[in-house]
Amino acid sequence: MRISLIMPRFLSFLFCCTSFVCFSQSLLPHQHAHAHNDYKQIHPLKDALQNRFTSVEADVHLQDGKLWVSHNHPDKNTPSLEKLYLTPLDSLLKRNSGKIYAETESPFYLMLDIKTEAGITFLAIQKALQSYPRLRCVRENCPVKIFVSGNRPVSTMVKEGYAGIGLDGRPDDLGKGYSADLMPVISDHFKNWSDWNGISKPSTQDFQRIKDLAQRVHDEKKKLRLWAIPDNEVAWEALLDAGVDLINTDHLAELNHFLNQKRL
Numbered sequence: 001m002r003i004s005l006i007m008p009r010f011l012s013f014l015f016c017c018t019s020f021v022c023f024s025q026s027l028l029p030h031q032h033a034h035a036h037n038d039y040k041q042i043h044p045l046k047d048a049l050q051n052r053f054t055s056v057e058a059d060v061h062l063q064d065g066k067l068w069v070s071h072n073h074p075d076k077n078t079p080s081l082e083k084l085y086l087t088p089l090d091s092l093l094k095r096n097s098g099k100i101y102a103e104t105e106s107p108f109y110l111m112l113d114i115k116t117e118a119g120i121t122f123l124a125i126q127k128a129l130q131s132y133p134r135l136r137c138v139r140e141n142c143p144v145k146i147f148v149s150g151n152r153p154v155s156t157m158v159k160e161g162y163a164g165i166g167l168d169g170r171p172d173d174l175g176k177g178y179s180a181d182l183m184p185v186i187s188d189h190f191k192n193w194s195d196w197n198g199i200s201k202p203s204t205q206d207f208q209r210i211k212d213l214a215q216r217v218h219d220e221k222k223k224l225r226l227w228a229i230p231d232n233e234v235a236w237e238a239l240l241d242a243g244v245d246l247i248n249t250d251h252l253a254e255l256n257h258f259l260n261q262k263r264l
Helices: 002-019 046-050 081-095 118-129 154-160 204-219 233-242 252-263
Strands: 030-035 053-063 066-069 108-114 144-150 166-169 185-189 223-227 246-249
Touching: 030 046, 030 252, 046 053, 046 252, 053 081, 053 118, 053 144, 066 081, 066 118, 081 108, 081 118, 108 118, 118 144, 118 154, 204 223, 204 233, 223 246, 233 246, 233 252, 246 252
Parallel strands: 030 053, 030 246, 053 108, 108 144, 144 166, 166 185, 185 223
Antiparallel strands: 053 066
């Protein structure tokens, strides 16, 4: 009798873990953690959630009318955007009362780096999201914020509307009146701000340049992300101190551990 009561619960738990992701939705997520090229992880999205990330990045190609996730040209083994990200995130929202993480109202960020032609790929993303209305950020404090980078259809999105999808901004976009709703994040190459190697301390001048940029970004209520950073604890610490909001990393477990230590 006891076995018959326990087994259904165990099988339900096992199915959850193997079919999508097994992580504690009650854990407080890391607001500063961004998974660079998340699709290259052993378990895309799953590893990010298990390590309590709140931002992930995926390169997207439009081919044969479908959206594929890959850095280079898609092939027969390339997974679709829907399979890798849209369906799992939508399933989590259904299962977790409209949230990705139960302990926060802050959104989960999905950055789509468009690798094909900007306009038609953006239209394909809009069309795909028609099947996932929960993933369209059309209200304040939405649970998931999708924003596009790479080949960005800036003029189209500004003139014709963006239907709950945001833009990944650049420093040159600051001061142009773009709202934080349209442009929630400002991103740039780290080398545009510093040649620091992440081993010794950064120069005072470089640190101040990044700090000043962060202040300009924060004045517009946006988040700052720098890519191609020295991807180690020394750099993470310095960038957080300078005001960088999203730490761009390929080392998910290590950044999780680092941020956990900072909370102690």
